[in-house]
Amino acid sequence: MSVPGDPARVGVLISGRGSNLQALLDAAAAYRLGGRVAVVVSNVAEAAGLERARRAGVPAIVQDHRGRSREEHDLSLLAHLQAHGVDLVCLAGYMRLLSPVLIRAYPGRVLNVHPSLLPAFPGLDAQRQAWEHGVKVSGATVHLVDEGLDTGPIVLQEAVPVLADDTPQALAARILEAEHRIYPQAVRLVLSGRLVRQGRRLLEETAP
Amino acid sequence: MSVPGDPARVGVLISGRGSNLQALLDAAAAYRLGGRVAVVVSNVAEAAGLERARRAGVPAIVQDHRGRSREEHDLSLLAHLQAHGVDLVCLAGYMRLLSPVLIRAYPGRVLNVHPSLLPAFPGLDAQRQAWEHGVKVSGATVHLVDEGLDTGPIVLQEAVPVLADDTPQALAARILEAEHRIYPQAVRLVLSGRLVRQGRRLLEETAP
Numbered sequence: 001m002s003v004p005g006d007p008a009r010v011g012v013l014i015s016g017r018g019s020n021l022q023a024l025l026d027a028a029a030a031y032r033l034g035g036r037v038a039v040v041v042s043n044v045a046e047a048a049g050l051e052r053a054r055r056a057g058v059p060a061i062v063q064d065h066r067g068r069s070r071e072e073h074d075l076s077l078l079a080h081l082q083a084h085g086v087d088l089v090c091l092a093g094y095m096r097l098l099s100p101v102l103i104r105a106y107p108g109r110v111l112n113v114h115p116s117l118l119p120a121f122p123g124l125d126a127q128r129q130a131w132e133h134g135v136k137v138s139g140a141t142v143h144l145v146d147e148g149l150d151t152g153p154i155v156l157q158e159a160v161p162v163l164a165d166d167t168p169q170a171l172a173a174r175i176l177e178a179e180h181r182i183y184p185q186a187v188r189l190v191l192s193g194r195l196v197r198q199g200r201r202l203l204e205e206t207a208p
Numbered sequence: 209m210s211v212p213g214d215p216a217r218v219g220v221l222i223s224g225r226g227s228n229l230q231a232l233l234d235a236a237a238a239y240r241l242g243g244r245v246a247v248v249v250s251n252v253a254e255a256a257g258l259e260r261a262r263r264a265g266v267p268a269i270v271q272d273h274r275g276r277s278r279e280e281h282d283l284s285l286l287a288h289l290q291a292h293g294v295d296l297v298c299l300a301g302y303m304r305l306l307s308p309v310l311i312r313a314y315p316g317r318v319l320n321v322h323p324s325l326l327p328a329f330p331g332l333d334a335q336r337q338a339w340e341h342g343v344k345v346s347g348a349t350v351h352l353v354d355e356g357l358d359t360g361p362i363v364l365q366e367a368v369p370v371l372a373d374d375t376p377q378a379l380a381a382r383i384l385e386a387e388h389r390i391y392p393q394a395v396r397l398v399l400s401g402r403l404v405r406q407g408r409r410l411l412e413e414t415a416p
Contacts (some may be wrong), residue, residue: 117325117328117343117345118343119328119341119343120325120327120328131409132407132408132409133327133362133408134361134362134407134408134409134410135325135326135327135362135365136362136364136365137325137347137365137366137367139345139367153342154341154342154343154344156344157343157344157345158345159345159347159367164411164412164414199340199342200340200341200342201339201340201342202342203372204372206372
């Protein structure tokens with residue numbers, strides 16, 4: 001864990017292009033993240049996000065999940081995160097479910113971004129689910145990761161309109177812009193230590 | 209049914225205060241509804257909405273549901289609606305499920321307004337459900353009524369923020385303002401005849 005005066009350390013897990021990773025790196029570079037990205041781990045060797053990390057001077061690690069149990073894989077991830085003193089874990093297009101071993105090592109300290117207004121449209125291909133359902137408003141959600149699928153307490157959400165001539169792809173692109181806005185804000189909010197939990201509700205403590 | 213040149217006729221079903229009925233009456237008076245409210249029917253004799261109808265010069269009928277089957281009651285409602293030449297039925301705080309006999313008599317012509325961004329939080333007390341779930345965005349939905357509970361195709365939605373110091377009551381009041389905005393718009397859209405359906409999606413046809 002970080003020492004007082006040190007910026008908080010964020011570990012980012014990716015599987016692909018890492019556009020949300022880039023949003024976190026950009027926010028850190030502009031001192032808008034409330035911490036710095038200390039390590040990026042990908043389960044896919046070809047993930048373009050690894051190069052984004054390297055360009056930003058952040059250690060980029062490949063940890064292949066194939067041929068190992070979920071727990072074995074997650075214990076390796078955990079070792080990398082702890083070796084880099086990570087305080088907060090961010091999933092950014094990480095395409096595997098986490099096992100309890102990782103979630104319990106970072107209680108209330110694993111974040112995910114999801115391309116819908118949860119609890120609507122959890123799971124894969126949320127943008128297409130929303131489009132096919134015919135909603136007029138969808139959006140993006142940053143939430144704490146618990147042991148369910150996209151069920152954890154919500155940190156931030158942003159609404160995004162669905163337009164009459166949208167394709168699922170056009171809608172996904174508009175939602176992605178919202179993800180890039182709210183993910184760094186949510187990280188900053190969690191790192192601030194000012195979020196309090198009441199039931200499922202996460203509320204920002206206001207100054208006394 | 210209305211004859212050419214005649215404004216379309218809207219029938220409104222209520223059970224209570226009828227604030228959404230008032231929004232429809234106000235829109236009609238301002239020629240923003242695309243039709244006029246031809247009759248209001250309440251299943252509750254004390255519903256304050258009945259007086260709103262009378263003040264607007266609209267026939268206000270009480271049809272008590274007690275002691276009768278759902279189908280018997282809905283056949284009576286249907287008789288009132290047809291006697292007033294109703295083209296489109298709007299539920300406005302009508303607290304009973306409709307039977308197929310009424311829905312099938314007005315295919316694609318029964319609307320409801322619901323205080324959440326459906327498909328999230330269907331059913332009763334949607335504002336409190338959303339508040340307890342800890343969402344940061346909720347809203348209002350106008351949808352076609354089918355034989356499920358709040359499952360029909362969506363005509364319009366408006367997002368409403370959930371604020372840190374909200375109570376369920378404060379959130380409900382903010383959502384109600386959105387309901388009053390989108391319900392008349394949705395009625396106008398349906399009456400325009402320009403909505404086309406693709407799967408579950410309702411789209412506004414643009415001019416050729």
